[in-house]
Amino acid sequence: MLRSDITVAIRDAVMHELAEVGYGRLSIEAVARRAGVGKTAIYRRWSNKLEMVLEIVSDVAGRTVPLPDTGSFAGDLQLIMMIVSRALQHRIASQIIPDLMAEAARNPQIAETLQKALRTHQQAVGEKLVGQAVTRGELPEGTDPDLAVDLILGPLYWRLAVSRTKPDAEYLEKLMAAVTVALRGSAG
């Protein structure tokens, strides 16, 4: 019944508004203004700000990134780092993600949604990545998948989302080498 073009416009407006002012200052009015619709159109679809944002964000985040399976650990690693650094350099994502992370620290509902949207998936990626590599003999048995994920995502996230400096190709190579060596050598 609800006109889908309007729903799309609202979803779009929420993402952009979220990026510009953050969750804390997100207002329904501003969303409506930007989407070119009335506030009622929004309230007919969601009952409040939190519900609206959570539904929209988890929908976007839920479009699962495919699990890595390039045939070699180095390839998988490179692929993951490419995808993550792409994602974290995306203008909108790079503002929304840290913002919601911060918000999650004080809103359990947001925290839970983000956990579902991000952590669950990343855990799966970590386990698959490490599992495959162990099977192939590229990593020692007993390698901790969680540690692997932290070692891969941590530095990237730190650099891209916190220091906000662009990593060049050389840096990425160094990081890849470091992570590889770290995982190969620390579990034995």
Next chain:
Amino acid sequence: MLRSDITVAIRDAVMHELAEVGYGRLSIEAVARRAGVGKTAIYRRWSNKLEMVLEIVSDVAGRTVPLPDTGSFAGDLQLIMMIVSRALQHRIASQIIPDLMAEAARNPQIAETLQKALRTHQQAVGEKLVGQAVTRGELPEGTDPDLAVDLILGPLYWRLAVSRTKPDAEYLEKLMAAVTVALRGSAG
């Protein structure tokens, strides 16, 4: 002339308010209420919200953490990781830091202040840490201090501020080992 006990009360209130609602929803009125002072007392000290927050935060952050100098790379590393994980587990800090990080993405003034407060200092730590280790022969020459910092802070920050799971002693040991191996083996 300004009563210092009142200034302290305001500073304290700002930090707590910042942790509870974030920068986006921080209101002068709430700060005054919490501090038990009149708004006038605040406006007499700072001319607006941004200036107030920046001054207070950078003051707190500016209390420089001492540079590591325990005599061995392993010791320095452990010390740094202890300090950082302590800091990031602090109730107030763990909420304020991600919040301001996110805010910095859209407010250049905040970004600049945080850069000064955090990045400059961390760079110094990284250079000292790596420099000492290289001199001692614990790390190969040409080790990238920036990469080292990213490898150390990234995973810790990711785990503590993003995934929000407490790292146990075992995890920290693994991480230390991984970082050590990574830096030792990847620059050659």
Next chain:
DNA sequence: AAACGGCGGAACGCAACCGTAACGTCCTGG
């Protein structure tokens, strides 16, 4: 004793926002 100045408190005009209720419009089916 008198002047000074920071203090809390109250109120101001202004702006933004919330959530709702009344309104007008468009589409559909009879």
Next chain:
DNA sequence: CCAGGACGTTACGGTTGCGTTCCGCCGTTT
């Protein structure tokens, strides 16, 4: 051609916050 329903838009009262101004209080300085 019209009735009915679902829609988006407009208008509204109420709240919150900003930054400012004025007031009376009180401790300090001169």
